[in-house]
Amino acid sequence: MKIVHTIYAVVILFLLLLMILLRILLGASKAFFLIANIEVSSIFSAFIISILQFTLNIITPREQELQLEYSYLRHIAGLPKNFRYEELSAATNNFQNQIGRGGSGSVFRGVLSDGSQIAVKRIEGEVRGEREFWNELVAIATVQHFNLVRLLGCCLIPGDHLRYLVYEFIENGSLDSWLFKKNNREEQEGDEVCLAWPLRYQVAVDVAKALAYLHHDCRLKILHLDIKPENILLDTDFRGHLTDFGISRLMKREETSVLTTVRGTRGYLAPEWFFGDGISEKSDVYSYGMVLLELVGGQRNMKVIHEGEENISTMRFFCFPRIVNEKMREGKVMEVVDERLVRRGDVVEKEVKALVCIGLWCIQERPEVRPSMELVVDMLEGHVDVSMPPETRMFMDGSIREEVSAITSFNS
Numbered sequence: 001m002k003i004v005h006t007i008y009a010v011v012i013l014f015l016l017l018l019m020i021l022l023r024i025l026l027g028a029s030k031a032f033f034l035i036a037n038i039e040v041s042s043i044f045s046a047f048i049i050s051i052l053q054f055t056l057n058i059i060t061p062r063e064q065e066l067q068l069e070y071s072y073l074r075h076i077a078g079l080p081k082n083f084r085y086e087e088l089s090a091a092t093n094n095f096q097n098q099i100g101r102g103g104s105g106s107v108f109r110g111v112l113s114d115g116s117q118i119a120v121k122r123i124e125g126e127v128r129g130e131r132e133f134w135n136e137l138v139a140i141a142t143v144q145h146f147n148l149v150r151l152l153g154c155c156l157i158p159g160d161h162l163r164y165l166v167y168e169f170i171e172n173g174s175l176d177s178w179l180f181k182k183n184n185r186e187e188q189e190g191d192e193v194c195l196a197w198p199l200r201y202q203v204a205v206d207v208a209k210a211l212a213y214l215h216h217d218c219r220l221k222i223l224h225l226d227i228k229p230e231n232i233l234l235d236t237d238f239r240g241h242l243t244d245f246g247i248s249r250l251m252k253r254e255e256t257s258v259l260t261t262v263r264g265t266r267g268y269l270a271p272e273w274f275f276g277d278g279i280s281e282k283s284d285v286y287s288y289g290m291v292l293l294e295l296v297g298g299q300r301n302m303k304v305i306h307e308g309e310e311n312i313s314t315m316r317f318f319c320f321p322r323i324v325n326e327k328m329r330e331g332k333v334m335e336v337v338d339e340r341l342v343r344r345g346d347v348v349e350k351e352v353k354a355l356v357c358i359g360l361w362c363i364q365e366r367p368e369v370r371p372s373m374e375l376v377v378d379m380l381e382g383h384v385d386v387s388m389p390p391e392t393r394m395f396m397d398g399s400i401r402e403e404v405s406a407i408t409s410f411n412s
């Protein structure tokens with residue numbers, strides 16, 4: 001609209017100058033003088049009105065009507081909108097209320113003027129930030145699923161390297177804070193937060209459904225590529241919602257793999273990331289399998305444990321999937337369940353076995369052996385029996401273990 005106003009103003013200005021020029025060149029007869037004056041005044045008034053419209057951004061009733069209709073349609077269709085910076089600044093109390101921080105920037109809580117609660121992600125970093133911003137927009141702007149966090153809109157200020165993504169606010173934060181034991185001893189001994197078993201199982205189903213939708217039900221396959229507890233948010237009913245599409249990739253339906261540089265989070269990365277053969281939706285399946293095992297154990301799958309005194313401590317590498325695999329084959333799967341859940345006594349053994357077996361199927365070395373996310377949903381919902389998974393070489397365990405021993409020998 002503003003461009004049209006500018007053109008309008010330029011044309012009027014040009015006519016005004018032309019009238020003055022003609023008057024000078026042709027000399028002023030009385031009649032010409034009268035007509036010219038009327039024309040000049042009307043053109044001048046039109047010019048003033050146009051400038052006023054331009055600066056005060058006055059819109060006609062028809063334009064207003066169309067804008068309302070359009071924003072209503074966007075709203076019911078769930079399409080993301082363009083937020084003004086001032087709107088976001090007011091909603092977040094000038095970016096005071098920080099609720100999280102990730103690799104690409106900070107997340108702030110806010111309330112819009114209509115009362116809706118939002119989370120605003122401020123993406124910093126110029127190159128990485130730019131890529132992450134557009135990835136996120138392209139991947140989830142038009143897809144909708146109950147178990148995907150809704151992107152409400154974005155804000156881009158020309159010439160500024162900060163970009164903002166606006167999401168619906170998910171009340172209970174990320175899964176990791178409800179799953180992993182805190183390092184703080186007091187909290188460990190006290191009645192710390194710990195997600196109950198039925199909720200953990202439900203979250204497993206929720207995330208599986210979100211991934212099945214992204215992989216199988218969208219026009220292009222959407223690979224999330226950063227599945228981990230930090231990117232699973234829990235709402236008031238502790239239902240799981242997948243978020244953070246910053247490194248996601250689109251893939252044509254007929255493509256079986258795509259080549260890309262290694263990104264994502266260590267401990268959740270499938271072996272094919274390192275082999276250079278390309279990744280696929282099965283790389284998400286692998287990360288999802290890792291999350292399933294963490295839901296069972298209530299601890300990180302891979303960690304380095306420091307033992308001994310401060311100065312002479314040694315490092316030991318802990319690989320939970322390897323232990324789970326052994327215990328399951330020995331028929332002692334309940335020994336790997338988060339002991340806080342065992343104390344509470346609300347664990348269902350049949351469900352534990354299902355999660356463990358599905359988890360081990362998902363983390364198979366060869367992508368083609370892993371199940372599709374559609375099959376995972378069917379297995380979790382009991383529509384398909386879960387068979388015993390084959391043995392795995394636990395490639396990632398080996399490679400991280402080698403890294404740790406290299407660091408240990410370097411330090412000693």
Ligand SMILES: Nc1ncnc2c1ncn2[C@@H]1O[C@H](COP(=O)(O)OP(=O)(O)OP(=O)(O)O)[C@@H](O)[C@H]1O
Nearest residue numbers: 100101102103107119167168169170173174230244
């Ligand atoms: N929509 C939301 N509602 C509520 N809290 C959110 C929302 N989005 C993000 N958060 C909070 O902000 C934290 C940081 O989110 P963010 O996606 O930036 O980082 P991350 O996933 O931890 O890191 P990275 O982006 O490097 O993978 C989350 O762990 C979560 O606690």
